[in-house]
Amino acid sequence: MALSKKLIAEFIGTFWLVLGGCGSAVLAAGFPDVGIGLLGVSLAFGLTVLTMAYAIGHISGCHLNPAVSIGLMLGGRFDAKELPPYLVAQVLGAIAAGAVLYTIASGTGDFSLASGFASNGYGEHSPGGYSLTAVLICEVVMTFMFLMIILGATDGRAPAGFAPIAIGLALTLIHLISIPVSNTSVNPARSTGVAVFVGDWAVSQLWLFWVAPIVGAAIAGIVYKSLFSEDSTN
Secondary structure (H helix, E strand, O other), rough: OHHHHHHHHHHHHHHHHHHHHHHHHHHHEEEEEOOOHHHHHHHHHHHHHHHHHHHHHHHHHOOOOHHHOOOOOOOOOOOOOHHHHHHHHHHHHHHHHHHHHHHOOOOOOOOHHHOOOOOOHHHHHHOHHHHHHHHHHHHHHHHHHHHHHHHHHHOOOOOOOOHHHHHHHHHHHHHHHHHHHHOOOHHHHHHHHHHHHHHHHHHHHOOHHHHHHHHHHHHHHHHHHHHOOOOOOO
16 A cells, blocks of 8 residues: 555544544533533544544554554554654644634634633643653553554454454543543643644643553554564564
8 A cells, every 4th residue: 555545544534633632522521411421522533543443444554643643653563654644634634623623613612722622631630630650651552452452453463353452442441531531631632633723832732642552552463463463472
């Protein structure tokens, strides 16, 4: 598959993840008085990955996430030469989705970016008021587990055809656990796609939501390759 087609697929897939996941949080979480809530937002994020995995997994691998691309590279599943353009496509797709979501959300009179626009944060900007350290640990561990599931579910020895379900449900579970902590990132592109529209605190705290997911994914890639790959030592 040509790299250009892979990049277009990653752009579209990441666009859908941010529009579907963050869109559910911004537009539907509390609407009208009892909206879809934490459970609905968590499921929305999982469904975006599940649907895109079936739609573009055979084209680009359906990473939709810089941390996933890095973890797969370190796990020996992804060509390092394709990493930089994948990251660019993912971030651009996320920002494009943020722009569409902002245009839709601002169509109502009571919309305000002060509500956070589904941005990730720590301290006073964490939904539950969790500290920087707590958010850092949460994001590292959640991303580590996400990549372990991705690497295991897509292993050639795993049952064929079920990986998107496992990965989508994993992301749902991760959100159920960590939305109160950080609004759940585990994806630097997702964090960037909305933070750039909020600016201010969301951009100043964005570093953590790049560093922590990448660290967690990198550890998972190394661990899985070392311990569980077919060519690992017994």
